[in-house]
Amino acid sequence: MRPLTEDETKIFFEKLANYIGGNIQLLIDRPDGMYCFRLHRDRVYYVSEEIMRKATSVARDNLMSLGTCFGKFTKSGKFRLQVTALEFLAPYAKFKVWVKPNAEQSYLYGNHVLKSGLGRITEDTPRYQGVVVYSMNDIPLGFGVAAYSTQDCRKLDPTGYHCFPPSRCRRVSS
Amino acid sequence: MDVSGLLNAAKAAEDAKRRAVTVDREQPHDVDAGNLMVVDTVPLLPSELTAARRGEYIRALARDGVQVLFNAIWELPTTRADEVVLASLPNPTYAIPREKPVPKPKQLTKWEQFALKKGIKKNSKRDTRVFDDTKQEFVRRHGYEHRKNQDDKDWIIELPDQADPFVDYFAKRNELKKGRVAKNEMQQARNIAKANPVKQGLAAPSTSNDAKKQLLKEQLKRTKTSTASLGRFDKSIGKEPKIKTPGKKRQYDSAVMQAGTEKQRSLTILSRITGKESLLNENKAIRQAKPKIMALEQGGKIHKRRK
Structure with a gap:
């Protein structure tokens, strides 16, 4: 589990912006707590800071998933959205x-x-x-x-x- | 209030003022006004160094030291320049060690070494200029204009005994001079080279066997990986160990970052992406503008400005 690099963040945000445009800001900057994106085994998870901190104590091999999966990076570096992201993207859809x-x-x-x-x-x-x-x-x-x-x-x-x-x-x- | 009361009050005020600028100590401070330095040689009291009192104690000591320094400065002779009081500092008494390492002694040239060995001393009293009898003026002994002077002087060369009279002895003299200059230049270069030994590319060759072995290994590794395929398709000999070339290690941010930094970073990346998008929705603009244009066309009157 690690934060996205700058390039990854760019690719990921470009994909999200397809659906919700500038509303991505509302996912990052939430009034009800700190939320972040984390990469784990090529998958991007949207997770609250608190859970993410707890998850750091789980070994990488043993960690199956955390938070909500938004999609995955392909081997060629593209990002594919997964339907689990729907809950978070639907309210902000343009x-x-x-x-x-x-x-x-x-x-x-x-x-x-x-x-x-x-x-x-x-x-x-x-x-x-x-x-x-x-x-x-x-x-x-x-x-x-x-x-x-x-x-x-x-x-x-x-x-x-x-x-x-x-x-x-x-x-x-x- | 009577007079004595007033006087006492004035005296008390004076005393208080003096107390503010004097420092009473059994062992005085070591003041070096030249370096603007005060040394307090009294050891610190361990009883005062508790966590609660330490700060105040040290602050009081520092205040005393600074006060003593300022008192010392005010006792120095002062001058006034443009409404600014300047104290002329005495010579420093403390020798402060230099910041930089001591410069290495200059490498002696070969001649200097020889002269030192033989005890030859440079005659510093010898003048750089000598009087020329024929010219009736002072000319340089060496260097600039010396050669020309020499030419003027030796305008005639006596033929050596039984020498070939058809040889140009002036040219020969020039040749000899050129040879001497070249030799001198070579010697200069040698002296410079000796003073600045060139560092070896990989590591200075060491005499120890282990170091030599290590150096050889390193060189071998470099040469083997210096092909277009980084040595992948080269033939290996016998039981040669495979050479590993460690790749670049990937470095990622730690999973937990300082609060806010990640959010800020994400927002800046986001602003770069969304900044490109135009705020104008073209379809919407066309849709909104269309009815107006239609109405204008149907009305048939488009007012033109009269000239």
Whole structure:
């Protein structure tokens, strides 16, 4: 377990900024205590300072996880977001997509969100913007990337893709 | 109040003032005004060095010392320059050791060594200038303008006995002079080289066997890893041990950092990332501007400024 280096932090923040923009600041600078990001076995964990201090007494080999996993660094140094980060990113998401109940399961199984399944969308979403996908009763389901901007998707036929889910970023409903 | 009372009060005030600037001690301080230094030779009282009283005790001692120094300075002869009182300090009595190491003695040249051995002394009384009879003025004995003087003087060379008369003896003299200058330069270089021994690249060769072995090992390691593949594809001989080249160790921050530093660092990185983003949402701007433009076009009247 160690803090992120400057390069890692940059890559990580750039990915987060895709979804929540400058709101990352609200994750770092929290009024209810000190929270930090820690790297452990290539995974980035968002953890309170108190728990992190306690975790330092656990040997690296024995430490399985701490706090909430936000995702992992690939061997080639890219960052991949994990669905566990949804809880923290969803409230700060700048752009959201709501899917209709009948398209929900399809999305959760890893398919794209089609125009027909699209319930609502945040105004002025640019193309290829990272979005958080919600069900119609406002439960965050996962992350996605907008295939078209809000303006363009109005002209789209019902079978056109609207939202690509990045792999492994779906929450599996139980 | 009567007169004696007033006088007593004045005396008491005077005494108090004097007490503030005098230091009464059985063993006086050692004052060296030249160095602006006071030495207190009285040993510290162990009873006063408890944690509770130590600070006050030492402060009182320091105050006494400084007071004594200032008293000593005020007793010195003073001058006044531009409204500033200057005390002329006496010569220092304490010899303070020098900060830097003593300079090494200069290496003697070969001639100086020889002269020392033979007891040859430089004749310091010999003048640098000598009177030239033909020129009727003083000229240098050596160096600048000396050579020219010599030329003027020796404008004729007597042929040596049974020598070849067709040889240019002036050129020969110049040649000889050049040779002497070259020799002198060589000797100078030798003296300089002797005074500044060149350090060896790796380590100064040592006479001890262990050191030689170590040096050889180090050199071998360097030469073996000095190929394009860092020696990976070189043939090895027999039971040669594999040479390890330790890589650079990665260094990371410790898991627990000082409170706030990590947050600050993250925020600065964040500001660098989000600073690039433009505050303007282009789509939104177009959407908001569109109805106005449409209305303007439909109204058909766009007011132009008259010239």
